[in-house]
Amino acid sequence: MTATSAGGPRQWHRFSLTERIMRSAFYLMALIAIVWSLRSIEIIPEFLYDAPQQTFDLFARMWPIDWAWYPKVVHAALLETLHIATLGTVLAVLIASLVALLVARNITRSAVLNGIGRFILVATRSVHAVVWALFFVAVFGPGALAGTFAIAVHSIGFTGKFLSEAIEEVKSGPIEALTAAGAPPLAILLKGYWPQVKPAFLAIAMFRWDINVRESAVLGLVGGGGLGMALDTAMSNLYWDQAGLVLFVIFAIVIVVEIVTAWIRGRII
Amino acid sequence: MGAAIGRNQDATDRSSDRSLRIEHLHKEYRAGEPVLRDVSLTVEGRGLTAIIGPSGTGKSTLVRCINRLVEPTSGEILFRGQDMVRLSGRELRAARRRIGMIFQEYNLVERLSVIENVLCGRLGYVPVWRAWLRRFPDADIERAFELLDAVGLGDLATQRADQLSGGQRQRVGIARALMQEPDLLLADEPTSSLDPKTSVEIMELIARRASASSIPALVNIHNVELARRYADRIIGMSKGSIVFDGPPQALEDSHLLAIYGGEGWLE
Amino acid sequence: MSDTSLSARPQRLAFPPNWPARIGLTALALYVLYASTVVDITWARFLTGLEQGSRFLSRMFPPNTAADKLALLYTGMSESLQIAIIATAVGVLLSLPLGLAAARNLAPAPLAWASRGLIVAFRTFHPVIVAILFVKAVGFGALAGMLALVVASLGFLSKLIAEAVEEMSMKQVEAVRATGASFLAVVIMAVLPQVMARFIGFSAYQLDSNLRNSALVGLVGGGGIGATLFTAFQRFDYDFVLTIVLAIIGIVMVGEIVSGFMRRLFQ
Numbered sequence: 068m069t070a071t072s073a074g075g076p077r078q079w080h081r082f083s084l085t086e087r088i089m090r091s092a093f094y095l096m097a098l099i100a101i102v103w104s105l106r107s108i109e110i111i112p113e114f115l116y117d118a119p120q121q122t123f124d125l126f127a128r129m130w131p132i133d134w135a136w137y138p139k140v141v142h143a144a145l146l147e148t149l150h151i152a153t154l155g156t157v158l159a160v161l162i163a164s165l166v167a168l169l170v171a172r173n174i175t176r177s178a179v180l181n182g183i184g185r186f187i188l189v190a191t192r193s194v195h196a197v198v199w200a201l202f203f204v205a206v207f208g209p210g211a212l213a214g215t216f217a218i219a220v221h222s223i224g225f226t227g228k229f230l231s232e233a234i235e236e237v238k239s240g241p242i243e244a245l246t247a248a249g250a251p252p253l254a255i256l257l258k259g260y261w262p263q264v265k266p267a268f269l270a271i272a273m274f275r276w277d278i279n280v281r282e283s284a285v286l287g288l289v290g291g292g293g294l295g296m297a298l299d300t301a302m303s304n305l306y307w308d309q310a311g312l313v314l315f316v317i318f319a320i321v322i323v324v325e326i327v328t329a330w331i332r333g334r335i336i
Numbered sequence: 337m338g339a340a341i342g343r344n345q346d347a348t349d350r351s352s353d354r355s356l357r358i359e360h361l362h363k364e365y366r367a368g369e370p371v372l373r374d375v376s377l378t379v380e381g382r383g384l385t386a387i388i389g390p391s392g393t394g395k396s397t398l399v400r401c402i403n404r405l406v407e408p409t410s411g412e413i414l415f416r417g418q419d420m421v422r423l424s425g426r427e428l429r430a431a432r433r434r435i436g437m438i439f440q441e442y443n444l445v446e447r448l449s450v451i452e453n454v455l456c457g458r459l460g461y462v463p464v465w466r467a468w469l470r471r472f473p474d475a476d477i478e479r480a481f482e483l484l485d486a487v488g489l490g491d492l493a494t495q496r497a498d499q500l501s502g503g504q505r506q507r508v509g510i511a512r513a514l515m516q517e518p519d520l521l522l523a524d525e526p527t528s529s530l531d532p533k534t535s536v537e538i539m540e541l542i543a544r545r546a547s548a549s550s551i552p553a554l555v556n557i558h559n560v561e562l563a564r565r566y567a568d569r570i571i572g573m574s575k576g577s578i579v580f581d582g583p584p585q586a587l588e589d590s591h592l593l594a595i596y597g598g599e600g601w602l603e
Numbered sequence: 604m605s606d607t608s609l610s611a612r613p614q615r616l617a618f619p620p621n622w623p624a625r626i627g628l629t630a631l632a633l634y635v636l637y638a639s640t641v642v643d644i645t646w647a648r649f650l651t652g653l654e655q656g657s658r659f660l661s662r663m664f665p666p667n668t669a670a671d672k673l674a675l676l677y678t679g680m681s682e683s684l685q686i687a688i689i690a691t692a693v694g695v696l697l698s699l700p701l702g703l704a705a706a707r708n709l710a711p712a713p714l715a716w717a718s719r720g721l722i723v724a725f726r727t728f729h730p731v732i733v734a735i736l737f738v739k740a741v742g743f744g745a746l747a748g749m750l751a752l753v754v755a756s757l758g759f760l761s762k763l764i765a766e767a768v769e770e771m772s773m774k775q776v777e778a779v780r781a782t783g784a785s786f787l788a789v790v791i792m793a794v795l796p797q798v799m800a801r802f803i804g805f806s807a808y809q810l811d812s813n814l815r816n817s818a819l820v821g822l823v824g825g826g827g828i829g830a831t832l833f834t835a836f837q838r839f840d841y842d843f844v845l846t847i848v849l850a851i852i853g854i855v856m857v858g859e860i861v862s863g864f865m866r867r868l869f870q
Contacts, residue, residue: 077481079451079493081470089868101692104685108749114742122740150638157635193855194848195819197731201836202844206659207652211642285729289822289833292642302735314732321727403781433783443778447796456792460783467784467791509778516782 129311136309140297141316147211148293149320152283155218156276163223167230174234174260184227192224196282200291214291218279226275233267234260273328280324284317355380356402356520356552361411363397371397373576375411379520384543384553386567388560390596394576395556399524402554403435404428416519433460436513438542440525442505444512446498450489453497453508454480457515476515483511487541503534510541514549521546521553527562535559539566560592659841666849667842675831680850683827686749687817691810694756699802701757702764703790709768709776719765725758730816734825748825752813759812763805767798803869807862814858818851 082090168174169184196217203213242259250258287295294313301309356379363372371394379385387395400406402413404420413420416434423431436457444453458476459467466472472480484490487507497505506526513521523542527535539555543566546553557563563570564584572580572587572595580591704710705718734751741747771794779793821829828847835843 077478078474079477079480081449081452086868093865093868097692100688104688107681108685108689108745110746111742111744114744114746117742118740122736125736125739147642150642154635154638154642154644157631189856189859190852193815193852195815197819197822198832198848201833202659203652205836206655207648212644212648212652215642215644281727281729285731288731298732314728317732318727322723405777405781429783429785431783432781435781437778437781439774439778441774443774445775445779445793445796446772447800448792452792456779456784457782459779459785459788459792464785464787464791467788512778512782 125307128307129314131308132311132315133306133308134312136312137316140300141294141312144287144294144297144313145316145320148283148287148295149280151211151214151218151286151291151293152276152279155215155283156222156272156279158215158219159222159226159275160272162219163226163230166223166227167234170227170231171234173237173239174256184231188224188227188231190224191220191222192228194221196221197286197289197291200286200289204290209290209292209296211292214283214286214293217286217291218283221282222275222279226271229271230264230268233264233271237263270332273332277324277328281317281321284320355415356554357412357414358398358402359412359414361398361401361408361413363394363401363406363409370409371576372401372408375576375578377571377578377581379552379554382547382550382552383568384546384555384566385569385571386563387554387556387571387573388558388563388595389573391558393573395558395573396524398573399522399554399556402520402522403432403437405437429460433516434519436516436518436521438506438509438513438521438523438526440528442502442509442529444497444505444508447496449494449496450484450500450508451477451480451493454483454511454515457512460516480511480515483514484508486514486545487511502530503537506530506534506538507541510538510545514545517549519551521551523553523555523557525556525558527557527559535562542566560587662841663845665842666846667840668846672843672846676828676847676850679821679828679831679847680854682745683817683821683829684814684854686745686752686820686825686827687810687813690749690752690756690817691806691813693753694760694809694813695806697753698757698760698764702761703768703794705761705765706768708771708773709794718761722758722761722765725754726762727758730755731819731823734820735823738824743824743826745826748817748820748827751820751825752816755816756809756813760802760805760809764798764802767801768794771797800870803866807866810862811855811858814855815851 080087166184166187169180170188172181175181175184199220200213200217203216204210207213207216237260241263242255245255245259283291284294284298287293287297288299290296294317298310298313301307301313356377358375358377361372361375361377362370364370371392375394375398387398389395397406401408402415402420404423408421411421415431418427418431420428420431445456448456452470455472455476458472462472462476481490481493484493487510489504489507489511492500492504497508500508506529509526521542526542527538530538539557539562542553542555555563555567564587567584570580570582570584570587571578572591574595574597579594580587701718701722704714705722707715710718730751733754734748737747737750741750775797776789776793779789784792818828818832821827821831822833824830828851832844832847835841835847
């Protein structure tokens with residue numbers, strides 16, 4: 068921000084010259100990136116004209132929904148999805164807490180360990196849960212076990228990142244007080260850090276669980292168990308009314324989970 | 337000679353333009369519980385009019401009805417030849433920009449700088465793209481700096497608003513209101529969030545600037561001493577109606593009793 | 604104080620047990636045990652898995668860098684990158700108006716509820732599922748993938764913007780409105796300054812998310828590296844799988860640097 072008060076009328080610019088140059092440079096690069104992407108992307112016009120009709124066709128085939136299929140297959144699949152999501156989240160939170168302690172600069176001083184922790188977080192997060200599922204299906208065979216591990220490993224990235232940020236934002240006052248009183252490290256962790264991190268911890272866990280339910284529903288498409296497998300079966304057989312049922316169930320469970328997390332957040336946080 | 341007559345005409349036009357006439361203003365937030373009962377009031381010429389009265393008596397509602405921040409239930413508010421109550425859309429905005437308002441909690445945009453806040457006063461006059469790119473005309477920027485000098489904040493132009501003290505923020509609020517070159521100045525408890533010394537400074541500033549611009553100021557205030565000291569006219573409200581209207585010298589203890597009720601707070 | 608009153612007083616605990624928390628934790632632990640059996644997570648399977656896993660990892664190293672594979676990698680990754688860039692740009696641009704329309708303190712109630720409904724619809728389904736639907740509608744290829752990610756971006760960004768707008772201070776908005784500013788000007792000078800910092804953060808996160816998801820939509824026909832990855836798995840080309848995964852991680856890391864830069868520039 069600059070304001071010059073030289074002889075003539077006073078000027079005011081919102082950004083300094085360097086800031087303006089940097090901002091313009093950024094806009095320019097973003098523009099170049101977008102233009103490059105637009106030019107290279109293939110859009111086949113015939114498909115575009117066809118789109119409304121295709122969409123209508125799809126929804127027409129989904130209706131009426133095959134409710135009868137629910138008790139036979141979908142219910143069990145739904146429960147399996149929920150188990151995968153919950154177990155995966157619990158496992159992830161446990162491991163992520165350890166990694167977060169490694170990454171948080173106020174707990175682990177060694178830059179090397181910080182770096183290792185950070186790399187673990189970035190790596191687990193960059194690879195999508197579905198890709199992890201591909202891997203774990205190849206290792207464990209298709210089913211919920213692969214799905215659970217896929218969810219768990221993928222979630223470590225996010226949970227760990229947010230947790231480490233929460234740990235780093237802890238106020239140093241109580242920590243100093245405990246250290247001055249001669250408390251052992253574990254006690255400082257439990258009584259100094261934990262109370263401050265707890266609200267964020269619960270919020271992150273809930274948030275991740277919410278997302279994981281959505282993710283778990285999809286893992287089945289590659290063999291990870293749960294609703295995804297039901298969807299895959301229905302689509303392979305071109306039974307769109309069954310597919311519609313699965314989509315509906317996914318929609319319903321996501322809404323329910325949102326309501327539940329909102330309620331828990333209201334009660335606890 | 338023709339020119340002299342013309343100028344006279346101008347003067348009367350301007351003073352009648354700046355008169356505010358409130359007729360039978362009635363406001364109920366909840367049906368059956370009126371906050372303003374049939375309030376009629378005329379404010380003319382220069383000078384500071386202070387509205388006093390206990391909390392909840394409708395002072396704030398009255399002031400906010402004038403620029404329609406609160407919607408009146410019924411009544412007329414005539415300003416510059418238009419009934420504010422009937423206006424909407426562009427006409428309402430055009431009318432609002434001629435009324436500058438100062439708030440109890442300053443209501444500055446915290447993340448913007450002082451000068452950006454002052455320039456908000458021009459938003460009713462400039463096209464939107466200028467606001468977006470922050471490219472206000474040079475004349476506006478110069479005037480903003482002048483106003484900041486006039487309120488004593490000349491070197492704080494580029495500070496972020498949330499780094500200022502309460503008194504400084506209120507000065508920015510005053511500069512913002514004056515930036516609109518208004519025909520009327522409204523202030524809703526401008527000193528309630530400030531310490532006694534700063535309150536005096538702010539009232540001094542409002543009175544002086546309003547007088548310098550020859551515009552009337554309508555100030556809602558709960559500190560009777562400040563009202564007595566700076567107002568040319570005092571209006572006392574009780575339970576939604578006006579119970580006193582006169583110069584500060586005419587304000588007696590009996591009136592204050594009628595307004596505030598209960599002897600406890602009178603020394 | 605007599606002895607009887609001391610012993611009669613109930614014991615005061617310095618740290619009373621937190622029953623809801625204890626019950627909650629026990630319930631959780633029991634659930635975990637139960638669910639593990641249902642999902643068939645046994646130690647035996649886990650050990651076999653570890654053995655398998657290590658065999659895999661050895662097959663993955665070293666990553667395949669043959670020329671033809673790298674060419675495949677390059678085409679796939681570029682397409683994924685393009686999908687991510689356009690989806691983020693479109694998503695960021697459209698999410699601002701949609702988010703504002705969904706804010707209950709800014710938009711009229713019917714518009715707010717309709718917008719929220721739209722946002723919920725966008726968020727419910729995983730981008731992969733949305734991609735399947737778009738593939739059916741607009742055919743195989745990058746367009747379907749891009750549209751799926753735009754939907755995902757809108758769902759995420761608009762929700763967060765709406766929440767940020769609902770949490771902002773209305774006082775600042777009120778003051779700018781009182782100057783006679785138009786709706787757009789009020790948004791620019793009073794709303795955006797309050798939410799922009801968080802919006803930039805969300806957008807940076809969304810860029811990151813889209814980079815990850817763009818590698819995925821190819822699995823179901825949405826273009827990009829996903830299809831190549833899936834094929835590699837099916838053909839047991841695990842060393843190529845590793846190459847692809849490393850490339851994805853690399854792009855995401857670069858994306859993080861760009862986001863960090865963007866955040867520092869604009870916040």
